[in-house]
Each structure stands twice: as structure tokens, then as C-alpha cells.
Amino acid sequence: MKLTIMGPPGGGKGTQAELLEKRLGIVHISTGAIIRKAISDKTPLGLAAEKYIDEGSLVPDDVVISMVKERISQPDCEAGYILDGFPRTIPQAEAMEGMGIDLDCALNIVVEDDAIVERLSGRRECAVCAAPYHVKYNPPKAEGKCDKCGGDLITRADDVPETIRQRLRVYHAQTEPLKRFYEERGLLRTARGCEELSDTTRNVLEALGVRQ
Ligand code: AMP
Numbered sequence: 001m002k003l004t005i006m007g008p009p010g011g012g013k014g015t016q017a018e019l020l021e022k023r024l025g026i027v028h029i030s031t032g033a034i035i036r037k038a039i040s041d042k043t044p045l046g047l048a049a050e051k052y053i054d055e056g057s058l059v060p061d062d063v064v065i066s067m068v069k070e071r072i073s074q075p076d077c078e079a080g081y082i083l084d085g086f087p088r089t090i091p092q093a094e095a096m097e098g099m100g101i102d103l104d105c106a107l108n109i110v111v112e113d114d115a116i117v118e119r120l121s122g123r124r125e126c127a128v129c130a131a132p133y134h135v136k137y138n139p140p141k142a143e144g145k146c147d148k149c150g151g152d153l154i155t156r157a158d159d160v161p162e163t164i165r166q167r168l169r170v171y172h173a174q175t176e177p178l179k180r181f182y183e184e185r186g187l188l189r190t191a192r193g194c195e196e197l198s199d200t201t202r203n204v205l206e207a208l209g210v211r212q
Contacts, residue, residue, distance in 0.1 A: 001026060002101065003208075004083040006178055007109030009167040010120040010159075012193045014132040016109065016204050017084040023210065026080040029071055031064055031088075033130040036156075053158055056166030058088060058174060065095045072101070080104075088175045093182075106182035107207060109200070111193035113168055120164050124153040138197050 001024060005013045014030055021028040035053060038046030045067065049059045058064075068086050071077070087093040096103075111119070122135040128151030133140050140146060144153050158167065182188040191203040205212050 001080040001105075002083075002103050003080075003105045003107060004086065004103055005107050005109065006088075006175065007193065008111055008113070008116055008171045009164065010116045010123060011109045011111040012197075012200050013084045013109060015134075015138060015197065016200065017082045018132065019201055020082050020204070020208075023205075024080075024082070026082060027076050028082045028084060029068070029077075029086070030084040030130070031068060031086040032084075034067055034071065035059060035064075036130065054163075056158055056163040057170055061089055061091045061095070064088075065092060068096075069099065087178060090177055090181060093178055103182075103187055105189055105208065106178070106187045107189045107191060107204065108179055108182075109191050109193045109204070115193075115195075116168060117161060117164055120159045121161070123156070123159055125156055126151040127154045128152075134197075137195060 003020075005017050005020075007013050014032075017028045017030065020026075032053075035046070035049045039050050039053065040046070045063065048063060052059045064086065068083070072081060087096055119134065119137070122137070124133040124135060124140075125131070126133075126146035126149065129146060129149045131146050131148050132138070133146075133153055140153060145151070146153060158164075179188060189207040191200070191207040194200045194203065202212065
């Protein structure tokens with residue numbers, strides 16, 4: 001199974017993708033996490049991408065497309081994958097079709113803009129393994145530490161109010177048109193994102209037709 005999870009920044013894509021990875025037994029690929037790792041490793045990709053992430057805009061399509069192409073050619077992707085944060089533009093979706101990738105479904109998580117700023121300001125991420133948390137809605141067992149690897153939890157540099165607003169503008173202008181793109185192909189599924197993580201998960205599983 002190959003699926004993509006779309007939705008606004010802070011809408012719960014990463015968290016739901018992690019849960020689905022366990023539930024469906026297919027890998028979770030987050031383009032944002034790959035880019036952040038490249039930035040911290042100071043690779044050429046990271047150096048090219050840093051300014052876009054910092055200002056809340058999108059990394060150029062060709063950079064992200066080649067990154068995804070390389071990632072999905074790995075053996076662990078043979079059984080399928082969950083794309084989190086890709087495609088984020090129509091050209092990216094077209095490029096994926098051009099590579100002969102047939103998605104089984106495009107899941108859109110719907111969250112109103114007003115809820116996003118509050119969600120993102122409480123969001124934390126493991127500095128080591130990038131697992132997502134939220135101080136209120138998805139807290140770690142031990143404060144400030146990752147449940148999975150014990151790494152320190154940090155606030156992402158782009159989760160600050162000014163950048164959040166820019167990311168929302170970018171989302172509406174460049175990513176939202178993908179809803180129509182996938183609707184036309186009969187692949188769009190929609191799930192409402194809720195305050196409680198378990199409610200969102202229930203909506204996601206229902207939208208995907210996974211038995212609960
Ligand atoms: P995310 O972790 O999905 O919220 O992504 C964080 C940031 O990484 C975004 O604001 C973009 O700057 C960049 N990014 C992630 N995925 C993509 C993509 N598919 N296309 C362009 N930029 C991306």
C-alpha cells in the first residue's frame with residue numbers, strides 16, 4: 001500500500017503516519033524530517049534547504065523530488081510506504097505520477113487555521129529520532145524525553161508564530177490544490193483532526209477503511 005497524508009502544518013500528519021506505520025507495517029517517510037536531518041548533518045541538500053525551512057516556505061520541487069526518489073528506491077519501501085508531507089505541490093504530484101508511482105490513497109487531515117497556532121506552539125520533536133509529541137495532546141511519559149529513544153525533546157525552529165503564519169499561507173496557496181487533484185483521481189479520503197489524538201486516529205482509520 002502506498003499512501004500520502006496531507007493537511008496543514010501541525011494538523012497531525014506526522015503523528016498519524018507514525019501510528020499507521022505500526023498498524024500497517026509499512027515505512028513512514030517524512031520529507032520534513034529528511035530535510036531537517038540533512039540540515040543538522042550540513043549536507044549539500046541541507047545547506048540548500050535551510051533558508052526555505054527557516055522562512056516557512058517550500059524547498060524547491062526538484063530538490064524534494066530527487067530526495068523522495070532516492071528514498072523510495074530503498075529495499076524497505078518495497079512493501080509500500082506512507083508519505084508524510086509529500087507531495088506538497090501539484091508539480092510534485094505530477095512528478096510522482098511521472099515516476100510511475102500509483103498511490104492507493106491520499107488522506108487529507110482537516111484542521112481549522114485557528115487551532116493550528118495553538119497546536120504548533122505546544123509541539124515538540126525528539127532531537128535524535130524526530131518522533132513527534134505535544135505537551136498537551138500527546139505528552140511523553142517523562143517530561144522533555146523521547147519515549148522511544150530517550151533523546152531530548154525540542155521545539156522546532158519553524159514552530160514560532162511568524163513562521164507558522166507563513167507556513168499556513170503556503171499551505172493554502174500551494175498544497176490545498178492537491179485535494180482537487182486527488183479527488184479527480186478518486187483517491188481522496190478525508191479525516192477530521194481533533195484535539196484528542198485518539199479521536200483523530202479513529203477518524204483516520206475510518207477514512208482508510210482499516211478495521212478498529
Ligand atoms: P514538515 O515537517 O512536513 O512540516 O516540513 C517542514 C518544512 O520542510 C516545510 O515547511 C518545508 O519548508 C519543508 N518541506 C517538507 N516537505 C516538503 C515538500 N514536499 N516540498 C517542499 N518543501 C518541503
